[in-house]
Amino acid sequence: MARVCSPTILTLSDPRYTPLVIPTLETRRRLLMGPGPSTVHPGVYEALAQPVMGHLDPLFLAVMDQLQSMLREVFRTRNRLTLAVSGTGSAGMEAALVNLIEPGDEVLVCVNGVFGGRMCDIVERLGGTLRRIDRPWGEVFDPQEIADHLRDHPRTRLVAIVHAETSTGAHQPIEEIGAICAAGESLLVVDAVTSLAGVELRVDDWQIDACYSGTQKCLSCPPGLAPVTFGARAVARMEARRSKVPSWYLDVSMLRDYWAESRRTYHHTAPISMNYALHRALALVLEEGLEARWARHRRHSRALGSGLAELGFRPFAAAGHRLPMLNSVHLPESVDDAAIRRRLLDEHDIEIGGGLGSLAGKVWRIGLMGESCRRDCVLALLGALDQLIGSGGAGARSAAETSYGETAPEATRT
Numbered sequence: 001m002a003r004v005c006s007p008t009i010l011t012l013s014d015p016r017y018t019p020l021v022i023p024t025l026e027t028r029r030r031l032l033m034g035p036g037p038s039t040v041h042p043g044v045y046e047a048l049a050q051p052v053m054g055h056l057d058p059l060f061l062a063v064m065d066q067l068q069s070m071l072r073e074v075f076r077t078r079n080r081l082t083l084a085v086s087g088t089g090s091a092g093m094e095a096a097l098v099n100l101i102e103p104g105d106e107v108l109v110c111v112n113g114v115f116g117g118r119m120c121d122i123v124e125r126l127g128g129t130l131r132r133i134d135r136p137w138g139e140v141f142d143p144q145e146i147a148d149h150l151r152d153h154p155r156t157r158l159v160a161i162v163h164a165e166t167s168t169g170a171h172q173p174i175e176e177i178g179a180i181c182a183a184g185e186s187l188l189v190v191d192a193v194t195s196l197a198g199v200e201l202r203v204d205d206w207q208i209d210a211c212y213s214g215t216q217k218c219l220s221c222p223p224g225l226a227p228v229t230f231g232a233r234a235v236a237r238m239e240a241r242r243s244k245v246p247s248w249y250l251d252v253s254m255l256r257d258y259w260a261e262s263r264r265t266y267h268h269t270a271p272i273s274m275n276y277a278l279h280r281a282l283a284l285v286l287e288e289g290l291e292a293r294w295a296r297h298r299r300h301s302r303a304l305g306s307g308l309a310e311l312g313f314r315p316f317a318a319a320g321h322r323l324p325m326l327n328s329v330h331l332p333e334s335v336d337d338a339a340i341r342r343r344l345l346d347e348h349d350i351e352i353g354g355g356l357g358s359l360a361g362k363v364w365r366i367g368l369m370g371e372s373c374r375r376d377c378v379l380a381l382l383g384a385l386d387q388l389i390g391s392g393g394a395g396a397r398s399a400a401e402t403s404y405g406e407t408a409p410e411a412t413r414t
């Protein structure tokens, strides 16, 4: 006779029963100077705390409309199909590729860091015919390489490239690549997860067909949404698909009916509070002005660079192609990567990023993204490094004197 197993139910008096201690949530306010997330503006926290409304409430629909208008401004585009995908930056990447690639399509992916590699993985999962070109990490592509590839592979349907490679700090020029793609049949997809609202990006002027971003880099919002925009050629490509988009959640033809003013067909429940947060974050970006924001990123990156040079850190990314919001530097021999980063966090509440892959232990990635890109952040980090490395205040002093025009920065008091 088969034995019926019944789960053992422990009674409270059983010595094997240990009651769950209900944990309390523990967090700390850190200065976020890594590769993202970045420091969140208090106004964005306020937006997150607003009452949740129904996702088809007329007031929430107005929030969505305004979000779309603000996203168009920030992307510098007039594309109707501009919205915030529910998910982080990688969901934006996947949304762009899953809607524009069909099995057998030839796709060129330019790889000079982690995120180009991630795009290759997605292309292969979609059954695309992947052609990749590589540059060493820290370098950028010459538009001629893309032109040569398209000449040799005229059936290429799509080119994908990263504008701001967060794994290396390299700043890829896009404009000429846009012109090259626009002259032929190939669509251009640009990863602007880290670049949006931090460096110049002009979706329409640069003829980018599809572009995606994330909320937690230079928009200084918590992670959770992925702004995306699709131009006319991309929309035509989607409409001409022979096969269904293989992702239900990210199928833009359905998302579009949810976001379209006249339709509002239920698709999924928008993460209401994150949409409030992005609304406030975009308003802050536009109040500051995009040009002013780009200039702020350049200014503080220069100050940080001058302080780091004083401490013996050499820039990693190729000269002339360095991102202001992601400063990658070689460590001097004397600096112990893990130990100093740990002390920065434990003793100074400052987070910076280590190197990825083969760069682990060799470089740091210091983010100056959005709200983390301020004079007090730069001086706090340099002051902390001065103390941990024992440089007698040289780093913060250099930044203050050369870039901020001051003589006695308060951040060097230790």
Ligand SMILES: *Cc1c(COP(=O)(O)O)cnc(C)c1O
Binding pocket: 036, 088, 089, 090, 091, 093, 115, 162, 164, 165, 166, 167, 191, 192, 193, 194, 214, 223
């Ligand atoms: C952060 C990042 C991503 C991925 O975004 P997640 O929000 O981590 O999913 C993609 N591309 C680039 C360039 C990034 O910096």
